[in-house]
Amino acid sequence: MTRWRVARLTKVRDENGTARTLVFDVPDWPGHLAGQHVDVKLTAGDGYSARRSYSLAGPEGVELTVQRVPDGEVSPYLTLDMEPGDELELRGPVGGWFVWRPDGPAPVLLVAGGAGIVPLMAMIRARRAAGADTPFRLVYAVRSPEQLCYTDELLRPDPGVSVSLAYTRRAPEGHPRPPGRLTAADLGPYGEADCYVCGPTGFVESAAALLVGLGHDPARIRTERFGPTGD
Amino acid sequence: MTTFTRGFHGRRRGEDDRLPPGQYLAEDFPVLSAGPTPHVPLDRWEFTIDTEAGQTHRWTWQELTALPYEEPVVDIHCVTSWSKLGTTWRGVSLDVLFEDVESTADYALVYSYGGYTTNLPLDDLMDGKAWIAYRYDGEDLTPSHGGPARLLVPHLYFWKSAKWVHGIRLLTEDWPGFWETAGYHNYGDPWREQRYADD
Numbered sequence: 082m083t084r085w086r087v088a089r090l091t092k093v094r095d096e097n098g099t100a101r102t103l104v105f106d107v108p109d110w111p112g113h114l115a116g117q118h119v120d121v122k123l124t125a126g127d128g129y130s131a132r133r134s135y136s137l138a139g140p141e142g143v144e145l146t147v148q149r150v151p152d153g154e155v156s157p158y159l160t161l162d163m164e165p166g167d168e169l170e171l172r173g174p175v176g177g178w179f180v181w182r183p184d185g186p187a188p189v190l191l192v193a194g195g196a197g198i199v200p201l202m203a204m205i206r207a208r209r210a211a212g213a214d215t216p217f218r219l220v221y222a223v224r225s226p227e228q229l230c231y232t233d234e235l236l237r238p239d240p241g242v243s244v245s246l247a248y249t250r251r252a253p254e255g256h257p258r259p260p261g262r263l264t265a266a267d268l269g270p271y272g273e274a275d276c277y278v279c280g281p282t283g284f285v286e287s288a289a290a291l292l293v294g295l296g297h298d299p300a301r302i303r304t305e306r307f308g309p310t311g312d
Numbered sequence: 313m314t315t316f317t318r319g320f321h322g323r324r325r326g327e328d329d330r331l332p333p334g335q336y337l338a339e340d341f342p343v344l345s346a347g348p349t350p351h352v353p354l355d356r357w358e359f360t361i362d363t364e365a366g367q368t369h370r371w372t373w374q375e376l377t378a379l380p381y382e383e384p385v386v387d388i389h390c391v392t393s394w395s396k397l398g399t400t401w402r403g404v405s406l407d408v409l410f411e412d413v414e415s416t417a418d419y420a421l422v423y424s425y426g427g428y429t430t431n432l433p434l435d436d437l438m439d440g441k442a443w444i445a446y447r448y449d450g451e452d453l454t455p456s457h458g459g460p461a462r463l464l465v466p467h468l469y470f471w472k473s474a475k476w477v478h479g480i481r482l483l484t485e486d487w488p489g490f491w492e493t494a495g496y497h498n499y500g501d502p503w504r505e506q507r508y509a510d511d
Contacts, residue, residue: 167319170315179346
């Protein structure tokens, strides 16, 4: 894991106006678990380098979805400037806690805030790839429809996976849930489950507290938070 | 061999010789925790030191906050690459808390409300290097940053500075904690960039 590997960008896909998926070719990638992340290192011509952590978006290969942070140092490059054929350095996979294994028998409740969807999407994709029948529920909170990632894929039926969207500022016309903050009603009732919560700090704080309030065992609530600087 | 990334120039925000390798300056104070934030009422809060001989030293909130405190101004370094320079805390030095503790243990396992643990050599808690901190930047420490009190051991990556600290168990052998068994380095010196288990 220590070793930095050279990763060559092979494909990009815009997820929305500010998020982009980047697929890299990484020789000898050892594989990873859904929920893990990588550290990337970008080095400028004069030797200056910057590194950041990004969640892996898929169960196989190195696919990252990066949310552009206004004023960020690395995310604007990754989402706007980097082109297929360009290279960066990467190490990983990293993280042994915020992970889901396809042989996990317990039902799973995923709660995403904004770009926090990325490692949770990796779990949904890993479940599908493994042909697992573990019940999954995803509650995905975004400010407005323009912020959604993976929209087509999430709307496509995936047996055993239920998806609900919670718009916090503005909902599309006809959406049954009025826009507003995530509430306990959005998260329950759902029986005993392994819960994974990922999103900005404030979102994770409040969503995790709602889950505890609904009776979920705090020891089964795994969280991953990113602050405004986590670009 | 370095691989250059075409078209990347970087901002060089916060280049500083106080930054360990691979770190960048954070303006705000990101939060990283593995689970929900525990909320511990002060009248039920306590801090304990358990020795390898089975003795327990215990402080209530009133007792802890009545002890002589220090106001360290320190740089903190998170393993996720952000650093924050010149942070101001108030807390009780572990030297004060260990004054009456008899131990020949070499290792400490720090445990928290909510179940978190982290390990470090006992020496790293002594001689003015660590505090039980309960104020940050002139305010009571908020729950999301580890309040009512957290360990502050700024010379190691910040995951060692356990939030919601509950106690310290002294051990004659090293007992890896939460992140230390989940792929992160056992010691975590930012200046030697000991991020992951095999660094």
